[in-house]
Amino acid sequence: MTVTETRVAGSGFVLALRDCAVMTRRGMLRLGRVPDELAFNLVQPILFVLLFSYVFGGAIPLPGGGPFREYVVVAVFAHSLAFMGVGTGTGLAVDMSRGLIDRFRALPMAHVAVPVGRANAELLRALLVTGVLAIVGLLVGWRAHLGLLSTLAGFGLLLLFAYAMAWVGVTIGLSVRNPEVAGTAGLLWVLPLGFVSNGFVPISSMPEWLQPVAAWNPVTAVVTATRTLFGNPLGLAADPRFWPLAHPVQAAVIWSLGLIAVFVPLALLAFRSARSR
């Protein structure tokens, strides 16, 4: 019953890459198996686009001018991608509570592949969600005005941000003891992150003390940068008092890469000490 001679050989790094590819494929297979989860990822943002476009849109005059629908669609993009990280955490916590993580940890695989595979699969989910949302956006009248390259750069920035948020979710999922806690812990920080931003209201409408917080919020940077790249109305965002608002694209890239640089090692650390039940 010895099949050890069929084992693949190679350097640790190459084998680790292979493990990451296998785990990414596993995550992608799962994506198609849980269609209700993907549907849930879409229902809320689509509802947001429709509500903001047809219910609030008429009543809220956009400071600085421009159509409110174009303003709000990008905010919903960024919001949905940030909130997806919560589901990432819950999903991993479910794996942990079912002993699946123990199975991985008892294998001679590179353990880093477990969080990497999860985050990569989440990136594919983000791509699907962004695609569907873009179609819904187009239907309600949202457009990108600055040509193909700028538009692609805008979507690239959104996906980079989604990848960063997936790593935050992975870290939370590996750090807490059960799926419910992962959900609550994820929401606790994503809610203020999502709303203390210039996504739906201009920062100048907030109390003085809150304005710097909102200005330095990564969601603000991503939303402002994407609006800039799509040529959508900024709603008085270009506030020279705050560096991220004056340089939104740079700020968004730095924020996303920074979050990835911090949370990848944190996730790996959490995985090493993670223990099912």
Place this chain on the structure above:
Amino acid sequence: MNLGVTNSSPGLHRERETHGGIQVEGLTKRYGGVHALDGLDLNAPEGQVLGLLGPNGAGKSTLVRILATLLKPDSGRASVCGFDVIRDPQAVRRSVGVAGQYAAVDEYLTARENLNIFGQLARMGKRAARSRAEELIERFDLGHAADRPARTYSGGMRRRLDLAVALIAGPRCLFLDEPTTGLDPRARVEVWAVLGDLVRQGTTALVTTQYLEEADQFADLITVIDHGREIATGKPAELKDRVGGDHLDLAVRRAADLPAAVSALAAAGLPDPKPDPGTLCVTAVLPGGTSRMAEVLRKLDGAGVEVADITVRRPTLDDVFFALTGKADDR
């Protein structure tokens, strides 16, 4: 107890030790103030199945987690297939398969996908993993469901898939943590059939269980543990001899009848009947099994004991503990 452990010199950490089975020596693990393992010794020779018998909380799962490199012990040593679990966990992981009471397969993937993915993660080549997966699907009778997500499986099917996943890379050594716990009787028989196959093929395995009867089914050797310590080791037949085969439980109606019942049972040839005034019961080993029952009933009748209930049963874990430690399990 001779553990057959060879001490490797410090400079030769990765040298294969001569012994291929599972050796555990003085292993301890504490959670807070509780000793999950308290100086545990055991030895599973290569090619044999060691049944690890003990009640809930005896330390069985903690031991399996340490042997599977999921948990570090506080002290003591353990080696699996000749590799030290602390110094060389990667070598241990390459040599073992683990299956447990919490069937850990990916619920959203099919049996085929689970086997392929875990095969590749065990560093098998893609093609080797695929043909091995087909072989196991066949052998574990999962063919009809191999392309359905595992979450649609019955408990027995899921456990069979779990075992198949544990075997995917042809491990030299297998850890099965309560492989039949939580299964209905039919599923339990299914899993036993698979285990029986493995045993006949000479796989080295450590199987934990709470049931003496189960250990008796497939173990070459049984180690009984309690409170994280080994309390007895032997072949199933030897242990059963010590426990004494079938047991008789006799309930009387009146407390006053207890002494008469005890002497009647002794007169019928039952060694050392134990009365329990609290439950009005007498328990005794029944040598020769049910064939002695007629004699027992005659003696009881002759002594005028009014019998409320009388049952003959196979020895339970409680009886094992009673026989080995002289006291009932105090949990």
